[in-house]
Amino acid sequence: MCLNQRKLSFVTEYVKWRAIPRLILLDSEISSGCNFKMVKSNVDLFDDKGLYFSMQTTFEGAAEIMEKNKQKVILITFVSRNMDTELLEMAAIVAKRAYKVCWLIVVEYQFRNTVNVLKASNISINADIVAAIDLSTPPSVKDPCNYNDKSTFNDITNFAELDNTTKYVLPYFDGDDEHFDILSLCDLKQHNNEGFCLLQIYKIRMNSNNSFVLHRMGNWCYIRSAYVTKKLLSIEQRANLHRFPLIIGHRNASSEKRTTETPFLAYDLFDKNLLEFYTYFTGFLNSSESELFFAKVGSKNTEGEWTDLLGALSKGDIDLALECFIKIPAGFNAIGFTLDIMKSCKNIYLQPEASNKFRNIYLEPFDERLILCVFGTGLALSICLAITHRVAMKFKGQESYPYGIISSLTWCIGVICQQGSIWRPKLYSDQIIVLIALAFTLLIYNSYSAFITSVLSITLPDIRTVQELLESNYEIGYEKDSQTEVYLRTTNNSQLNQIYLRGYLANVQNITEGLMRAAKGGYGFFAAGEDARRALLNISHHKCRYDIQEILVKSTLNSVAFGVAKKSPYKKLINLSKGGRFQGQIGKI
Structure with missing residues (x-):
């Protein structure tokens, strides 16, 4: 493909719009004089927007850079004639790094071939791929790299005539509508065959060419830039599988239990109630049902590969393992997990x-120390009472305070034993002593009552x-x-x-x-x-x-979740539908 300033302007605008400052320019003819000079003379376009770019002529070089780069990058491929094989190989590389690579494919009038190649590729629903169809007139045959030749951009030709066979390709989807004519997605009349038509591309099922989806983003023109286009569809916005199946796998509920060497499996038997989740997932994602049954969950064989259900999950034969797996380190090394569905715990x-030794805590204070404390308190109160009476008789000279030490002891024993007394205190000091005695007695008897209650009612293991x-x-x-x-x-x-x-x-x-x-x-x-x-x-x-x-x-105590492949393209969609189930409180766990 012949590069020109208009294409480079579009590329820099697109990268700026995506807010990813790192890009790789992939063009088999980049080393040729005209294309290299074009990029070199327009370095300021990248520098002004703070973009870092690398120019590569082979897919191997671009793949090596993507492998070393830990941050997200934009791969820009300029499609030329007779590069279907290379494009298919690049699609396989991008599919493995779907979450790290954004792929922009710039094509001219040979978009039909590009569509057929991408349909046969193994891209999936999580692919971040955008095709930019150049709506301008094909370059002049006499001087394809003369970017100063204004006729390259001003000659008006009916673009539809250059690719009038596109209406015979396999059906694809745009939103909820099924289309057969790719050019119907590009508004050619409004833009007079100028600018670029942007189409977002992904496949619902990796192994189904009929699940090819094109999302119409609008046309980019040189004057109004890329801001007139629609937003990209995020993976959460692709929650419509158009009745293509969401394949699950689980153990056969009717089969007998067998020993498994999978330590992160929560339960021995398959719970049929889990199928309620699958029914909700298929309804939320507008997918059809497809189940695979396995005798066992699986274990590692002598070659270190998983067998049975986990083997099918790791190979991509199923999208979701409808089993309850415990989120422990052994599980993270084998499979991926969805959001938590519940907590699991083992019990004894x-x-x-029943034993009485725990309730003896109420009896422990009733020992010889408590008895000595009671007698000591009573003796102290009696002495205080006798002293106050002696002092009152001496200083006031009255005989109306007859209580001595013997009488005081007798009174104190009656109070502590809750037998009462006909004596009425006349001095303030007597009243204080009586209150102290009554409070002490109340404490003793309440403690005894609590002990009796515990003996009759409390049993602890x-x-x-x-x-x-x-x-x-x-x-x-x-x-x-x-x-x-x-x-x-x-x-x-x-x-x-x-x-x-x-x-x-x-x-x-x-x-x-x-x-x-x-x-x-x-x-x-x-x-x-x-x-x-x-x-x-x-x-x-x-x-x-x-x-x-x-x-x-x-x-x-651990979290429990369903199993998915480590790099499953459906993980986010399943989490989205499961979050909607819990938010709406639908069904039971």
Whole structure:
């Protein structure tokens, strides 16, 4: 393609509009005299806008720069004739780096070939690709690189005649409408075949050529610049799959449980209630349903590759693994995760044995120290009462204060024993002593009443934490050949490791057996909270027939999410639809 100042002006305006200051100019003829001189003579266009650019002649050179660059870049490809193979290779490179590369394809009148190439490529719904169709007259054959020849831009030709076969290409989508004529998206009459027609490109399904989507952004002209165009469709705005399938995979709900070596799987069996999520996803994204069933979640084989469900997820055969996965480091190394759907925790279930040792806290003050304190307080009050009376008799010379030490002791014993007295205090000091005695008596008897109440009503279990269970003589067990056993065996926690070792000889065949054994006493059963509660409801026929204590194991509290491929193009759309489900409080978890 012959470069000129108008094309370079458009490129710099587009890059500035995208607010990404790094770009790569890819043109097989950039090393030729005319194209190199054009870029060199217009360096100020890039410098004025603060842009950093690199000129490459091969796809390998551009791919190497994109691999080394950690920041987002814009790749600008000037499409020439007979470069369909190179364009297909470049599409594959861009598809692998969809979140790091914005691809601008500048084409002339051979846009039909470009469309056919991109349809056959493996770009997906998260692709950031824009095609800029040059609406001007094709360059003059006699001097294709003479950018000073004004006739290159002023000759008016019917652009539609140059590509009159575009209406026979496979159907594509623009919004909710299906079109067959690409040129209908470009308003040629209004702009007199000048400027560039901008079309955003992506595919709903990577392996389906019929899912090719073109989004009309408008026309860029030299006078009004790129600001007259429409905004790009973000990945969140592409939440319309036009009835193309969203493929999920999960275990067969009717199959028997099998041991898995996947430590980040939350539950042993597939929950059919999870299909409610899939129904909502397909409705939100306007997609069709497509399910794949697997016997197992999968594990790593001798070659280090995942098998079964996880293998299909890593290869891209499914878009979403509709299983509950725990977000732990082992899981992040294997797959990607959606937003959290709930919290998961393992618990220990046992039959509590009531004990009175915790309520003896009320009895502990009632010892010899309390008795001595009561007698000492009574003696002190009696002495104070006798002294006040002696002082009153001496200084006032009256015989109306007959209380001595013996009478005072008798009065004090009557007050403390709540027997009362016919004596009425006449001095202010007597009144103060009486109030102190009554307050002390009230405190003693209220404490005694609290102790009696605790003896009659309060019962506390001996075991309330995981550490207390490990220090007790209880047997500990878990379900044999289950996901819980895999979790205990692979986790790095001292308490959980002790549970695994102690329960190796006391484990059971299923959750129901473990809960029934725990209900008999002397046995602690380790299981996932959701599975254990569901099993407990089933064996009790949804009635509270068993008084089983649940001890929370805080170290096992983790977030639970669905599984996606690490670089899944549908991850953001699934998160968007799941967020809408929770916000609208639709369905149940």
